Amino acid sequence: MNQAKAKEYRILLAEDNIDNQFLIRAYLKDTPFHLVIAGTGEEAVEKFKETRYDLVLMDLHMPVMDGYEAAKAIRHWEAGQMKGQSRFIQVPIIALSASVLKEDIEKSFQVGCTDHLMKPIRKNVLMKTLRHFLNIENFPVEEV
Numbered sequence: 001m002n003q004a005k006a007k008e009y010r011i012l013l014a015e016d017n018i019d020n021q022f023l024i025r026a027y028l029k030d031t032p033f034h035l036v037i038a039g040t041g042e043e044a045v046e047k048f049k050e051t052r053y054d055l056v057l058m059d060l061h062m063p064v065m066d067g068y069e070a071a072k073a074i075r076h077w078e079a080g081q082m083k084g085q086s087r088f089i090q091v092p093i094i095a096l097s098a099s100v101l102k103e104d105i106e107k108s109f110q111v112g113c114t115d116h117l118m119k120p121i122r123k124n125v126l127m128k129t130l131r132h133f134l135n136i137e138n139f140p141v142e143e144v
Contacts, residue, residue: 009054009134013037014044014070015096016062020119024057027123033130041070048074053091054134060097060108067095068111075112090114092133096121 011033015021021037028035036051038044041058042065048056056074060067071093082088095108095116105116117129130136 007032009033009130009136010052011035011130012044012047012053012056014041014056014062014067015059016040017059020059020096020121024121024126027121027126041065041067041073044070045073045077048091049077055130056091056093058093058095058113060095060099060104067097068107071095071108071113072111094129094133 009032011028013021013024013035015024015037016039025035025037036047036053038047039062041062044056044058045065056071058067058071062070065073074093075090078088078090090112092114093112095105095113096119097104097108097116098119099105100118108116114133115129117125
């Protein structure tokens, strides 16, 4: 696959930690993914309403509005947008958290997250997740 001519996928990263922002930006360098960063959950919800995204990476623990509330707000906004439409596909929201407690993972699904990834995020896990949820065939994934 020639990545330079591939479809560009818009990814919204809701993450307050600059090191995590840098890491994910580095992982997505030279890929067909265009990354937009929001530093708070509130900012993520506003950016989501303004622009179409193919996928959201949502840190669950952020200031102003946490990822749980932001995911819930995005799902509520999407529900309002889909009224009267026969076909509407929810944008995948992938929760990002250092917590692997069953309760935290279940809570992320209850508020509308599609999947849950543990921090620190490994590049091959992120790429496999993006490939899966964006239905991208033949996208190289490094085995690390």
